[in-house]
Amino acid sequence: MQFRNTILLAAIGIGSLHAEQLDVEKDELKFGFIKLTDCAPIVIAKEKGFFEEEGLQVEVIAQPNWKQLLDNVITGELDGAHMLSGQPIAATIGFGTKAHIVTPYTLDLNGNGITVSNAIWEQMQENDESLDTPTPEHPISADSLKPIVEEAKEDGKKLPMGMVFPVSTHNYEIRYWLAASDIHPGMYTSTDLKGFTDGDIELSTTPPPQMPATLESGKNVAYCVGEPWNQQAVAKGIGVPVTTNYDIWKNNPEKVFGVTRDWADENPNTLIAVTKALIKAGKWLDAEEDGKLVNREEACRILSQPNYVGADFDVIKNSMTGYFYFQKTDKRAMPDFNVFFKYQSSYPYYSDGVWFLTQMRRWGQITEPKPASWYHEVAKEVYLPEVYMAAAEHLIEEGFLEEDEVPAADFDGYKPATDEFIDGISYDGRKPIDYLNSHKIGNKDDASLASK
Amino acid sequence: MADSSIKDKIKYALLKGIDVSGFKVLDPPVRLAFGEEPQKQVRDIAKYMVLPILFVLACLGIWTVMGPNHKTKSGEVPTPAKILTAYEDNKRFDERQEEKASDFIVEGAEREATLAEAEAELARLEAEAARLGELSDEIAAAAKEQMDARIAPLRSELESLKAKHGELEDQREAEMTALAGKVAEKQAEPAELVAMVREHEKIEDAEGATEDVIESRIDEILANPPEEVKEAQMAANRVADEVQHYKKRIAILTNENRNVKEAEYLEKIAKDEAELAAATEPKKVIREAKSIARNAERAESATTQTYPRTATIFWQTKRSLATVFVGFLIAAALAIPIGIMCGLNRIVMACLTPIISIFRPVSPVVWLLIFQIIIGAFFPDPEKHPLFVSLNQDKWFGWLPNPVAFLQTNPAMIFSACTVAMCALWPALVNTALGVSSIDKDHMNVAKVLRLGFWSRLFKIVIPSSLPLVFAGLRISLGVGWMVLIAAEALSSSDGLGKFVWDEYQNGSSQSFANIILACFVVGIIGFFLDRIMIFLQRLVSFDDGSATA
Structure with a gap:
């Protein structure tokens, strides 16, 4: 509570802080990231000097995997980090490592893809003739995959597939994609923490950079991962991306910037300053001129440095500059493959948090039924729109932002209901229980919980 | 006559040096230079120097020819020439950090x-x-x-x-x-x-x-x-990278430079002071005063800032060396006393045998995870912990430049060092125990006759006569430690060569493969020199010529 007051005070004090650095509590910071292109806002804020402008000296350090990244944030080795949207939520409710993590900033939308091995792709083409062209029509559902899964099951095998982390967007996306075509991806239970129970396939964790290698070795026949690891599979000729998460759920939230609650309480002004720098970086990344993303090429150049993402410039460029290769011969324009700022996307929406919670409940990671109010409470514990809005107000005051680039001051944090999913089911963040019960596969809860 | 004896002296001094340092291969050229049995020396040089060099060259040749023919999904196997290019690129990357760091402070x-x-x-x-x-x-x-x-x-x-x-x-x-x-x-x-x-x-x-x-x-x-x-x-990419680097340099020189920042703050203070002098309302006065105080603090902290550098292979190498050294010291400090006790007393040996036998075969990976958890608990807030604060501050007592500040010590380094120590402990311990227990009975009897006390027996007889074996053990320990360290760093992403290799593997760029092989050579060459240093120490304390351990 004290924290919220401090934010309020900081927000009130804006008049005197015009174009002025905030009085930060800590000016030398260490942020962690995983080698994925969607760490871009953090890297750009450092390299383009946006952190500097806020009086912050920031070191940006690559982490080996999501678990270690989270542990390093919790132990204080890192001040904050590039996190999967599900991570702060899962940590806060105690699925996996327990720690209260909060987020004031959504780093990006979309940016993932599902890639299948060449062999599976050929079989999918056999099952669905319309896929057998160099440029098949999108979105591709898992319908043509279902017979392959069933055939394997008859032989007593479950097809092995990969995702990057149990609470990652990728896990929920590939599950959503499979379940939308009636393939059961498996449930988590209190004793099965791998999520294999009742599954038609076996979905297990693999760190992103190893994904192409597992596809090549046959350890996985399909995977869901962020960039550049889908484009890498195309470049190496070992697999075919069949869909992006843009087609599974248009403009879905992907990564967030996370810090611990304690850190946020101790450094309220620093957190606002960091958020300001990230907003500037996001806006820089999405700057457009005549419908062209003007800064992305430079961003790719920076990201390709070995201490950041480190993949080849040309591979990073594929997806970052608004294109995506589905096959070597199939390059398509996807201007919204990575969204860092436009559509007011960097605001930390409560409704995003609720969606992740519904998925955790749907697949059994949350083992107990919970009332609707619980979903909203958890989302409010994790997402900090007040910090975002304080930062945005400073930036509007300083002339870096227009008022219509961020939600209005009285916005309640819930996006309007949308049905832009691959299966057309409508999602309204205000009604988590109804949403949970609208799916065919997965846990369903008693409708009476909706009003509790 | 006198002339030739000086010459002989120089010759034998050189030969002794070569012998002690273990570079026996240099023996024939030295003898040849002094005209000793020229024919034999030429033959030896041909056999033991020219042939091995030719062999290595032949290996490089085979590598150059075979490499490009093995195509992997991550590109073809890089040739030695590509490894050299990778080295140059890494050097350039390091220089860029250097340039940016100096741009940050230049005034x-x-x-x-x-x-x-x-x-x-x-x-x-x-x-x-x-x-x-x-x-x-x-x-x-x-x-x-x-x-x-x-x-x-x-x-x-x-x-x-x-x-x-x-x-x-x-x-x-x-x-x-x-x-x-x-x-x-x-x-x-x-x-x-x-x-x-x-x-x-x-x-x-x-x-x-x-x-x-x-x-x-x-x-x-x-x-x-x-x-x-x-x-x-x-x-084209190389030049484009360079363009990016120069853009960043210019940004640093114009905006981020610490002296520029200080000047900006000072300017703000001057403006605030003028406003404060002109202000009439108490509220405004106090606001300006606060602003002045804050900016003064910022101006001061700006003067001591340094550019946060990115880790390069050179820095990672230094850090790995420091870590292995710390780990090795811990191992030696534990292994030698325990080893001596085991060697002296059969009961101690019997007590420790089960522990040694069970823990010795445990994989370094397991130790790493255990230490990671244990060590982490000692440093709940590593940044404020006195150990790290004192190891990482720029100056000790405000004036003595801190020689280890650049290592950026953190808990990761401590648990990597502990993992090294845990794995390097055993060869030194076992060898020390063996060295002590195999001391000539006559020596011990003499000690008894002379009625030497425990300490003088320890320092006059036990330690000197077991030293060769102790050092043989330490040499194995250091080798084991170096090998373990690279694996530990790769697994835990603790800074060092292991992390460099792992990061490169994760990057998966067209340069990664060459960088990994480059790191392989760096690790190998450093390991070789560490071993030579230990041989040198071992020879210094040995009574025999130590050729058995060469």
């Missing part, structure tokens, strides 16, 4: 001069980048044309083959339908139709296989664009 006229220089260089590089970019595009376009020319006949062949197969298929389908009609009218045997369907499927598979052959030939051409395309692209 006054020098800053302006550097800025002007950087701007001129940037203009030149941008022109160069544009030129190379175009060139690369041209080459790529030409290569594409050439590849298309190669593919076009294959494509048309494939098309005609497909058309032909399609026709044949239609024909067979028609035959089958006709037969099916007959079967339906009971004029033909169903078995005949089944046989026909089978035959049809077989033919279809065979036709598919011939199509696949052509398709895979097309794929292969597509997958292997001419080498010069890649080279042109890389050359």
Whole structure:
């Protein structure tokens, strides 16, 4: 509570802080990231000097995997980090490592893809003739995959597939994609923490950079991962991306910037300053001129440095500059493959948090039924729109932002209901229980919980 | 006469030095230089120097020829020349950090001069980048044309083959339908139709296989664009990277430089002071005063800031060396006393044997995880912990420059060092115990006769006579420690060469493979020198010539 007051005070004090650095509590910071292109806002804020402008000296350090990244944030080795949207939520409710993590900033939308091995792709083409062209029509559902899964099951095998982390967007996306075509991806239970129970396939964790290698070795026949690891599979000729998460759920939230609650309480002004720098970086990344993303090429150049993402410039460029290769011969324009700022996307929406919670409940990671109010409470514990809005107000005051680039001051944090999913089911963040019960596969809860 | 004796002295001193340092291979050239049995020396040089050098060169030659022929999905195996390029690139990367760090602190006229220089260089590089970019595009376009020319006949062949197969298929389908009609009218045997369907499927598979052959030939051409395309692209990329670097340098020199920042704060203070003097309302006065205080604090902290550098292979190497050294010291400090006790007393030995036997075979990975958890608990807030604060501050007591500040010690380094210690402990311990327990009985008897006390027996007899074996153990320990460290760093992402290798593997860029092999050589060469140092120490304390351990 004290924290919220401090934010309020900081927000009130804006008049005197015009174009002025905030009085930060800590000016030398260490942020962690995983080698994925969607760490871009953090890297750009450092390299383009946006952190500097806020009086912050920031070191940006690559982490080996999501678990270690989270542990390093919790132990204080890192001040904050590039996190999967599900991570702060899962940590806060105690699925996996327990720690209260909060987020004031959504780093990006979309940016993932599902890639299948060449062999599976050929079989999918056999099952669905319309896929057998160099440029098949999108979105591709898992319908043509279902017979392959069933055939394997008859032989007593479950097809092995990969995702990057149990609470990652990728896990929920590939599950959503499979379940939308009636393939059961498996449930988590209190004793099965791998999520294999009742599954038609076996979905297990693999760190992103190893994904192409597992596809090549046959350890996985399909995977869901962020960039550049889908484009890498195309470049190496070992697999075919069949869909992006843009087609599974248009403009879905992907990564967030996370810090611990304690850190946020101790450094309220620093957190606002960091958020300001990230907003500037996001806006820089999405700057457009005549419908062209003007800064992305430079961003790719920076990201390709070995201490950041480190993949080849040309591979990073594929997806970052608004294109995506589905096959070597199939390059398509996807201007919204990575969204860092436009559509007011960097605001930390409560409704995003609720969606992740519904998925955790749907697949059994949350083992107990919970009332609707619980979903909203958890989302409010994790997402900090007040910090975002304080930062945005400073930036509007300083002339870096227009008022219509961020939600209005009285916005309640819930996006309007949308049905832009691959299966057309409508999602309204205000009604988590109804949403949970609208799916065919997965846990369903008693409708009476909706009003509790 | 005197002259030749001096010469002899120099010669024997040199030979002794060579012997102690373990570089026996240098022995013949020295003897030859002093004219000792020239024929024998020439023969020895040919046998023990020239031949090994030729052999290594031959290996490099085989590598150069074979490497590019082994194509992996991550590119072909880099040749020695590519490893050298990788080294140059890493060096350039390191220099860039250096340049940025110095841009961050440079002041006054020098800053302006550097800025002007950087701007001129940037203009030149941008022109160069544009030129190379175009060139690369041209080459790529030409290569594409050439590849298309190669593919076009294959494509048309494939098309005609497909058309032909399609026709044949239609024909067979028609035959089958006709037969099916007959079967339906009971004029033909169903078995005949089944046989026909089978035959049809077989033919279809065979036709598919011939199509696949052509398709895979097309794929292969597509997958292997001419080498010069890649080279042109890389050359263009290199210059573009340099352009990016100069842009960043200019940004640092104009905005981020600590002296520029300090000047900005001072300017703000001056403005605030003027406003404070003009202000009449108490509220405004206090606001200005607060602002002045804050900016003064910022101006002061700006003067001590340094550029946060990025880890390069050179820094990672230093850090690995420091970690292995710490780990090795811990191992030695534990192993020698415990080893001596075990050697002296059979009961102690019996007590410790089960512990040693169980823990010795445990994999370093397990130790790493255990230490990671244990050590983490000691440092709940590592940044404020006195150990790290004192190890990482710029100056000790405010004036003594801290020689280890650059290592950026953190808990990761401590648990890596502990893992090294845990694995390096055993050879030293076992060897020390063996050394002590195998001391000549006569020596111990003499000690008894002389009624030496425990301490003088320890320092006059036990330690000196067991030293050669102790050092032999320490040498193995250091080797084990170095090997374990790289694995531990790779696994835990603790800074060091292991992390460098792991990061490169994760980057998966076209340079990664070459960088990993480069790191392999760095690790190997350092390991070699560490071993030589230990041999040298071992020889110094040995009574015999120690040739058995060379």
